[in-house]
Amino acid sequence: MSQAFRLKQSIEDAVMAGEFRPGDRLDEASLAERFGVSRTPIREALLQLGAEGFIDVRPRRGAIVSVPSPTRLFEMFETMAEIESACGRLAARRLTPENDAAMEAAHRACELDVRQGDSEQYYADNRNFHEAIYRASRNSFLADQAFALHKRLSAYRRIQLRARNRLLQSLQEHAGILEAIRAGDEQLAASRLHSHVLVQGERFSDMVLGLTQDRSAPAGTRSGAGR
Amino acid sequence: MSQAFRLKQSIEDAVMAGEFRPGDRLDEASLAERFGVSRTPIREALLQLGAEGFIDVRPRRGAIVSVPSPTRLFEMFETMAEIESACGRLAARRLTPENDAAMEAAHRACELDVRQGDSEQYYADNRNFHEAIYRASRNSFLADQAFALHKRLSAYRRIQLRARNRLLQSLQEHAGILEAIRAGDEQLAASRLHSHVLVQGERFSDMVLGLTQDRSAPAGTRSGAGR
DNA sequence: CATGTTGAGATTGTATGCAATATCAAGATT
DNA sequence: AATCTTGATATTGCATACAATCTCAACATG
Numbered sequence: 462m463s464q465a466f467r468l469k470q471s472i473e474d475a476v477m478a479g480e481f482r483p484g485d486r487l488d489e490a491s492l493a494e495r496f497g498v499s500r501t502p503i504r505e506a507l508l509q510l511g512a513e514g515f516i517d518v519r520p521r522r523g524a525i526v527s528v529p530s531p532t533r534l535f536e537m538f539e540t541m542a543e544i545e546s547a548c549g550r551l552a553a554r555r556l557t558p559e560n561d562a563a564m565e566a567a568h569r570a571c572e573l574d575v576r577q578g579d580s581e582q583y584y585a586d587n588r589n590f591h592e593a594i595y596r597a598s599r600n601s602f603l604a605d606q607a608f609a610l611h612k613r614l615s616a617y618r619r620i621q622l623r624a625r626n627r628l629l630q631s632l633q634e635h636a637g638i639l640e641a642i643r644a645g646d647e648q649l650a651a652s653r654l655h656s657h658v659l660v661q662g663e664r665f666s667d668m669v670l671g672l673t674q675d676r677s678a679p680a681g682t683r684s685g686a687g688r
Numbered sequence: 689m690s691q692a693f694r695l696k697q698s699i700e701d702a703v704m705a706g707e708f709r710p711g712d713r714l715d716e717a718s719l720a721e722r723f724g725v726s727r728t729p730i731r732e733a734l735l736q737l738g739a740e741g742f743i744d745v746r747p748r749r750g751a752i753v754s755v756p757s758p759t760r761l762f763e764m765f766e767t768m769a770e771i772e773s774a775c776g777r778l779a780a781r782r783l784t785p786e787n788d789a790a791m792e793a794a795h796r797a798c799e800l801d802v803r804q805g806d807s808e809q810y811y812a813d814n815r816n817f818h819e820a821i822y823r824a825s826r827n828s829f830l831a832d833q834a835f836a837l838h839k840r841l842s843a844y845r846r847i848q849l850r851a852r853n854r855l856l857q858s859l860q861e862h863a864g865i866l867e868a869i870r871a872g873d874e875q876l877a878a879s880r881l882h883s884h885v886l887v888q889g890e891r892f893s894d895m896v897l898g899l900t901q902d903r904s905a906p907a908g909t910r911s912g913a914g915r
Numbered sequence: 916c917a918t919g920t921t922g923a924g925a926t927t928g929t930a931t932g933c934a935a936t937a938t939c940a941a942g943a944t945t
Numbered sequence: 946a947a948t949c950t951t952g953a954t955a956t957t958g959c960a961t962a963c964a965a966t967c968t969c970a971a972c973a974t975g
Binding site for chain 1 (some may be wrong): 731732738739760763764771778
């Protein structure tokens with residue numbers, strides 16, 4: 462497969478792994494050297510990531526890892542809540558045994574993780590659970606949108622789950638969601654999913670908003686005390 | 689501003705104008721010649737359009753205007769219905785005088801177009817009306833998602849509105865939606881928007897796929913049997 | 916007659932070079 | 946001292962060249 466595709470994935474991974482922090486510049490020359498290719502495929506990967514909203518590509522000024530404002534971030538979580546609840550609504554309407562089984566399996570895995578207090582593994586299995594719901598909507602386009610947004614938010618979501626009690630609460634919410642979907646209660650499934658997702662956004666906002674009123678001077682950037 | 693950006697817009701416009709039909713190849717050399725640039729910025733534009741889902745870029749095999757299957761298309765409309773109803777729900781909750789005025793103005797314009805039977809102009813003003821609702825959600829990220837999907841579907845939507853009585857029906861639905869949003873009735877606004885959008889998908893489906901079930905061979909499409 | 920093979924031409928993928936623009940620090944001006 | 950130029954340097958944007966792969970039709974083979 463083409464290099465640009467592999468590079469796109471690698472750069473995305475590096476960003477998600479936190480190797481590049483929000484605000485960091487992604488300059489073409491260093492990336493080219495790092496991956497042992499010329500600037501051309503790097504540019505192509507960056508432009509694609511930019512089109513997907515993963516990074517910010519400013520004409521003539523290079524690409525940076527996007528720095529959503531607290532407001533923007535909350536909007537993203539709110540949108541995720543709307544999309545997920547739509548998935549839940551459709552899942553409740555259309556549930557098949559296969560999809561039910563997939564959700565069940567993912568939920569069981571999450572249970573185990575909580576019992577073992579393995580928050581890192583919970584993070585992964587939580588993702589599987591949510592993706593099982595997306596698929597259960599039996600609308601692959603909607604599911605794709607949900608996947609994409611989930612991925613964009615995962616960096617922020619991960620921080621959330623570090624809190625121990627949140628882990629247990631999350632699991633209990635999953636149980637309630639699953640129950641509603643199985644009961645075919647579209648309304649309930651939608652509203653439970655909505656708050657399950659939104660609470661994360663709210664918690665995160667609280668956390669971030671505590672620090673920055675509006676003028677974010679994101680800590681950690683080598684901002685110019687210089688002058 | 690950079691050429692690639694302008695080109696991206698131009699190619700998108702050409703696709704939306706129907707100059708390239710679904711399934712047509714977008715080969716780099718001819719586009720480069722047409723726009724008087726080299727292949728490099730053309731590639732960059734195509735890759736970005738591909739990342740946005742507007743076209744299909746198949747590695748080593750060039751880009752084509754995507755040809756959503758009837759099923760996929762219906763899924764896209766269903767997703768649009770979910771997103772729009774989310775916008776409506778939030779708009780009902782958060783309506784400001786400014787957003788109200790904007791929706792009102794767009795609605796008035798649509799009324800005038802119907803009275804004059806100008807379906808082409810209605811097409812444009814209808815878009816404004818819907819975009820006014822997106823903005824009224826006061827969630828700019830959600831609104832951006834809605835814009836993008838609306839754009840991707842507009843080619844199919846346009847065909848819909850050609851039918852005369854559909855024009856009037858559409859207008860009446862708009863009135864109902866506006867009323868619900870103003871009344872602050874989130875549920876009603878959401879459900880009215882949902883069916884307003886979905887009915888287009890359904891009509892389109894009926895048109896294209898009277899034979900949905902799974903039997904392929906979409907009769908009547910010129911790209912069906914191909915070569 | 917159907918199917919597999921092959922090779923020329925066409926098209927995409929990547930590297931490199933140069934032009935255009937942005938960045939930033941040192942010096943000029945008030 | 947603060948702000949405004951200005952030029953050197955770094956970085957991006959685009960064009961061109963070449964390499965890698967695909968396409969497709971003519972031919973060979975059973």
